[in-house]
Each structure stands twice: as structure tokens, then as C-alpha cells.
Amino acid sequence: MKLHEYQAKEIFARYGIEVPRGILASTPEEAREATRELGGQAVVKAQVHAGGRGQGGGIKVVRSPEEAEEVARGFIGRNLVTRQTDAQGVPINSVLVEELADIKQELYVALTIDRGFRGPVMIASAAGGMDIEEVAATNPDNIHTEPIEPVLGLMPYQARRVVSRLGLEAGPARPAAQALNALYRIFTENDCSLVEINPLIITGDDRVVALDAKLDVEDDSMFRHSDLRELRDRSQEDALEARASDMEIAYVNLDGSVGCLVNGAGLAMATLDVTNAAGAAPANFLDVGGGADDEKVASAVSIILSDPKVDRVLINVFGGILRCDIAARGIVLAFERMNSNLPLIVRMLGTNVDEGKEILGASSLNVTFADTLTEAAAAVRQAA
Secondary structure, eight states: OBOOHHHHHHHHHHTTOBOOOEEEESSHHHHHHHHHHTTSOEEEEEOOSOSOTTTTTOEEEESSHHHHHHHHHHHTTSEEOOTTSOTTOEEOOOEEEEOOOOEEEEEEEEEEEETTTTEEEEEEESOTTSOHHHHHHHOGGGEEEEEOOTTTOSOHHHHHHHHHHTTOOHHHHHHHHHHHHHHHHHHHHTTEEEEEEEEEEEETTOOEEESSOEEEEOGGGGGGOHHHHTTOOGGGSOHHHHHHHHTTOEEEEOSSSEEEEESSHHHHHHHHHHHHHTTOOBSEEEEOOSSOOHHHHHHHHHHHHTOTTOOEEEEEEEESSSOHHHHHHHHHHHHHHTTOOOOEEEEEEETTHHHHHHHHHTSSSOEEEOSSHHHHHHHHHHHO
């Protein structure tokens, strides 16, 4: 689950990381008054779940309350398109009006999971305020990584080493190390998959301030964080993915036109490969799981059928805990409820496979059965 910048900064402040004074505004008039309260000048920042806001025009410096109102009117109620969004962008429902900063130096600091190391790693660079992916590609020596042993946590010598690699002077070195330790506490205590500050700035009077904030919380940990769960902004999420999440269905919306329903993540990945091999492209990843009943299967298929780009559906079920007859009843329910006549390709094996095929065959669905993945790929091509 992603948090907005203003939400992440509230968490940062609780852990002792200094952030600029800011006021959230949901209307242009609120942005005007917020700028006046901050001294007449400010930076207006669109609050969206996407990076690259500056390059996408979502961050503007304003020199008067009236200018802030005008900028906010251009932001709020519209979509922001950045390199991390699709062509439609994401909606701007509010802006963060923040005091201007006295920037002497910009740094980049982040914590994430390194699957090679199998643990958390701190990433730091003196090239803050820039596209970190571009820095990594063009000048990788400017990026320092510090693997952290989970049992021990971030050790004092590691924090000092990162500070040294950032080339900080004596004045801001100690508060920078304290900020790194606080950042690691945020990462572990809130079960984060990513905590990022870009830029972390050194001000003219040597204060260390988080000028930006990005915080992603691991979805599977949300049962431990009821306070964070309340910060979810569904308007920033893909509508079908949000709907699937509410039903505890593993679903990821993709760009293709073949809707896919599978039970089991490994089988799902193989099914996506088969779809691509057929010269088509999957519209989604959907793992309905092993313990689904008729209604859950029907809900999953309904999500697929709700996607306007889907023009055919591929079902690949290996009956075990999820029996084939249960899957078949759910599929029929969904197609009938959605009044859909899309071509349906079904590969079923395992428990109650004959009963499942009988249920589908007796229905009015436009169904084609396949016994192998090769046959399924051929049927997908033909259904186009």
C-alpha cells in the first residue's frame, strides 16, 4: 500500500526526521490561505501515488497566495501523467502547500529489500533531487549500497559509513546519521517495502530535512497496522485491482486483451507465457487461490469481464483444493450475471474434471476445451 507524501511526512516527523512545514489543501482557496499562512511564498505539490511529479509538472513554486490558488485550480480535479503512470495518469484530489527550503546540498536515501542479499539494504547517493535510475545507469559510482543484517539492524558504523560516502561536512554529519537510524526504524516497525527520500537536503544552517517522502507498506502486513490501513487512498489505485483486493483475490491489471484465470501463482505465470506464445497478450494476472468457492470464482471472473479491453478469456485450472466443478459453476455464474458471450477457452485437469466440463458444456457459453497448453494457445489464436 502506497502513502501520499504528506502522510509519509507525518510518520517521518513522529520518528524525529525533520520535514518542512506544510499544509494540506483540498481546494484552490485552501491553497491560497495556506500560502498566506506560510509567508506568502510556497511550493505547491500534487499529492498522487506516482514518482516523477516534478518532470510531469506536478510541483510548482509560487510567489504569492493568488498564484498558489491559480496553480491549485490547475491541479485539483485533474489527472497527472508522469513516467510512472499510464497515459490516463492519476487523479489529483489535494495538494501539499509547503514552505520554501534553503537548499545547500541535495542527497538521495532509500531503504528497500534486496532479494539477492535477502534482507534490507540502504541506498544513498550524493546526487539527490535527480532521477536515481538515470544516476545508476550513467554514473553507478555515485550510488552507495549498505546491506543491513536484519538480526542486528543498522549498526552505528554503517550509518557513519553512509554519511561519509555522502561527503557531508562535520556540522550535518551527526543529524544525518540520526535521520538514517530513524529511517531504518520506520522501515522495520511499519513493515515497509520501500522508504525513500529524494531529496534529503542540507540547509544553509546545516539542518537535515526530508524535502520529499515516499513510503510503501507491505500489503500482507496490514493486519498489524490498522492505523496505516486508514490512510489508503482508493482513488489512486486501479479500480479492478482495488476491487480484487477487497475480495482477497490476487489480481494485477495488464495491457493485453486475453483475460486469464488460474489457481496457483506458478501456473498463472505459465499461462501468461502461453498467452504471449500464442501471439496475444494477457490482460491480467489472476490467481483465484486454492480455497475458492463458487462465489469467489464468480467474483474473480466478473472482474475479468469488467475489463473493457478483454476480448476472450482463458481458464487454466488444475483441480485440487479448488475442484473443477466448483470452478465451472463459478465461471457460468459470472458469465450469466455479466450477460457476456465472449469466447471462453478452458483447460481443466484434476479433481472432478469430468463434472466441470459437463457443467460448462451444458451451459450456453461460447466455450472451447483444451487438454494441453499447446491446444490452449491454438484456441486463443483462433478466438481472436
